[in-house]
Amino acid sequence: MNYRILIVDDEPPARKLLSDYVSKVENLALAGVCSNGEEALRFLKQNPVDILLLDIRMPLMTGVDLLNELPEKPLTIFVTAYEEYALKGYELDVIDYLMKPVSFERFTKAIEKATEYLSVQVRADEKTDKPEYFFIKTDTRIVKFLFSEVQAIEAQREYIKIITPTRKVLSLVSLTNIANALPSEFVRIHRSFIINMRHIDEVQSNEVLIGKDLFPISRNYRDVFLAKLEDGKLI
Known part of the structure; x- marks a missing residue:
């Protein structure tokens, strides 16, 4: 690594x-x-x-x-x-x-x-057992997510949007706060985006393709992202 x-x-x-x-x-x-x-x-x-x-x-x-x-x-x-x-x-x-x-x-x-x-x-x-899921509070509900199902997380002003293949959920949480709770397969690629490396389909110049969605890689985060990508495995 x-x-x-x-x-x-x-x-x-x-x-x-x-x-x-x-x-x-x-x-x-x-x-x-x-x-x-x-x-x-x-x-x-x-x-x-x-x-x-x-x-x-x-x-x-x-x-x-x-x-x-x-x-x-x-x-x-x-x-x-x-x-x-x-x-x-x-x-x-x-x-x-x-x-x-x-x-x-x-x-x-x-x-x-x-x-x-x-x-x-x-x-x-x-060797430490870690939970496979987390809960996020929305305006009216508390929603359970598996870490493995989350493709990306997007900052939208004071909210975040959690993106999976089947749903997109808004929550009043900062991107920085949720980043601290995520496992190592998640990496920040932009001030507004965190992506799950397990879901990457392609890296296209300055964008990451996950499913049908393209997520931008900013200059400030590019080197760290590429270094992790070059490891050939999730760390």
Whole structure:
């Protein structure tokens, strides 16, 4: 499987070096590159990542500030030129700490540590029994859905529309809230759309075909979606 990785660093040479390193590691997919903490915070609110390569000393928002802003933190590797921040990194439960300039050998060791930790988590999750259904409240009813039957979920202002082969149901729930309750076969491809990868018939340029419906893939979500698609299996 490919692990999605986000690079956050205010120095262009560092971003370029780390991007090159990511491209050389077989099981990594570059989800994005950000030049400051505020940009990364916006990205992470819309795009799930597995590993965060994070500089600490940046203008506007430091790496430490960024982690403190995140309710759910990706597995983080600090990358910095300042050794005095090492203790702070361990206080924040980062998986490793890389000193600049980072060698490829040291980079791969940190990535191996992170991916091994993530693989253990995945194996543990696979052993956990999860419900096969959920309930959604409409204006007058509470409706049961099987996760397996849901093809897509669309945001419509303050409502969402749940789409299956036989019905479309509106509910007063935010797309973000329902996304947090969905299993891993669901992926966000647009600010207004989440799709079930089990139902994909075709991927056509910047659209996903499910049955007779086409769903747009936005630029902000495209890399994460394609990385998951390229895994060749649902994760």
